[in-house]
Amino acid sequence: MGRYEGGNKEMKKRALLGVTLLTFTTLAGCTNLSEQKSGEKQTEVAEAKATESEKAPVKNVIFMIGDGMGNPYTTGYRYFKANHSDKRVPQTAFDTYLVGQQATYPEDEEENVTDSASAATAMAAGVKTYNNAIALDNDKSKTETVLERAKKVGKSTGLVATSEITHATPAAYGAHNVSRKNMAEIADDYFDDQIDGQHKVDVLLGGGSELFARKDRDLVKEFSQAGYGHVTDKKSLKENQDDKILGLFAPGGLPKMIDRTEEVPSLADMTEAALQRLDKNEKGFFLMVEGSQIDWAGHSNDIVGAMSEMQDFEAAFEKAIDFAKKDGETLVVTTADHSTGGLSLGKGDQYNWLTEPLHAAKRTPDFMAEEIIKNGNVEKTVTEYIDFQLSEAELKAVKTAAESKDVEKIAQALRKIFDERSNTGWTTGGHTGEDVNVYAYGPQAEAFSGQIDNTDQAKIIFGLVDGTGQKAEIKDKGIGK
Structure with a gap:
């Protein structure tokens, strides 16, 4: 693995160097003193804005994961949104907020391409681990997650997904288990593993009803008795007013967006419902939102399903960004855990990828x-x-x-x-090991810029949710650290 020395101080140096070079370029093109002063003024304004953003406190964190959303998916979705007659491909909602990329590899004895559990553990807890691990390190010891830290300091917490809410990615934020396959145990963990006498997750929205209403245990009843509202469709989700809620909208994963009926909420619907509840806490919140089935479509080599789920995820992303823009104290970070399927936009000797x-x-x-x-x-x-x-x-x-x-x-x-x-191509039904994009908006967004490791996500966020409101000092930020 390559090694990238860095950290926040080095990032600041690079940013300042970039500003300095921009200033020299501007001055070289000036034809009079007024143009020179104008260039200097623009530089001062840019530096002032950067300083202001760096000092801004973070009250809320929305962390969004497009499972399997590698670069071919974000690029393909850009083409998908365009009309065939367009001379230029339009931007997606994500593009404006691109700040860098992250490495995704696990720390596994046999495999160097990650699964969703290991990747989610890295982003949730800041540690590399083996594939299948749910918030455990390689010694199978529990690792604190950013969601758990948020709950410890009095923030509200939420998990939203289009998979079972006990699936690998949400599980790694709110549970601990030796294997992602133990989804019934993970459901138990959501209820049993408490922090200071409180259930760790205030808002649980996704699929997996059969994992909560089982023959051996009725977790739906237990959550209801603990004060959680229980909803099963879009209408009841909209009408429910409980601050804490368990929303289970399918026995397993939700139908893909293109296949859904009106009774099933979209990822945007669930994200909005979560934000309405979590925002009531004056101390703030941590919310993880996963577009789970981009990955599922990739495993099936289903390009129709992939574009459907990209559209669903983009709509939820826009809800999060709109909230953050109005709020002013909310950081939105969006990325993928890995890419899936080896998607190719064009194949053979044809220089075309057709979306019609x-x-x-x-x-x-x-x-x-x-x-x-x-x-x-x-x-x-x-x-x-x-x-x-x-x-x-x-x-x-x-x-x-x-x-x-x-x-x-x-x-x-x-x-x-x-x-x-x-003219779509695929290389595998599994995951692929390339880096994935990182998008960020809001206070401290610059902390996620450049080439980072997936563990850096948690390392930075720990410093933002622990009550200090300050950026974490990551001395070893980057790949191989």
Whole structure:
């Protein structure tokens, strides 16, 4: 691994050097004294703004994770938002706030590409660990998380996800376990593992109802008796007024955005509901929001689902940014835990990636495959959910897959159609090891700039939620530290 020496002092030096070079360039182009003074004035204003931002306190932290959202996804979504006739590709809501990148590798004896549990533990607790670990180090000792630190200092806390709320990423912030697979134990941990007599997480919104209402234990009842509101759909989420809430909107993960009915809340809906509750605490809050199923689409090599989930995550991101802009004391940090699928925007010898076929999909291939199993009619299903006519070869491939009565085989046949028509490529059904983007807005956002390690996320945030309101001094910030 490469080593990048750094820290906040070095960052300041680089920033000041950049400002100095900009000033010299401006002065070199000046034709008179007034232009020189104007350039100096602009530099002074820039330095003053930087100093003001650095000193601003942080009351609230919203940490957003697009699971599996590597650069091909953010770039692909940019293309997806454009019209084919556009000469320029428009920005997404994320682009304005790009500040750097982070490394994602784990500390695992056998693997050097991370899973979501190890990556989330790094970002939540500031330690490298083995794949599958939920907020444990390599000795299997519990590691304090930024959510737990926030609760200790009197802040409110929340977890929001489109997966089961006990899935790897949210679990690493609010629980501890030797394996991400033990989701029933993780659900127990949310209730049993308390801080100063209080449940650690005030707002829990996502999927996984079957993990809370079990034969061996009814956690829904226990949370309700402890003062939590319990909601199961978009309407009840909107109507509920409880400060603490357990929202479980599906037995497992939520349907992807493109497949949802009106009864299921979006990630933006859940984010807004969480912020409304957490903002009542005068001491502030810590909220983690995950767009979980960007990753799931990547594992399935489903480009339709991937763009759907990027859209869902962007809408939630905009809710967070809007809140932070109005509030003035809220830091929003957004990143990914890793990339998934080895997504390629273009393949073979064609210099094209075409999004029109993706916009023609009204549902994901998985959804359509399940419908074909239910109704036994391939032509009716593809006509209803795809706004282009399949070729004879494409239709034959889906019908052949349908004969197997296997949902996954049918979905694969449908995914291949969208891949071929859009010129989308994939290299794996697993994760990939490249760095991922970091976006930040609000007070102390500059602390996350440049090339950092995923553990730096927690190291910095610990210093922002522990009651001091000051930036953490990370002497060994960067890769390999």
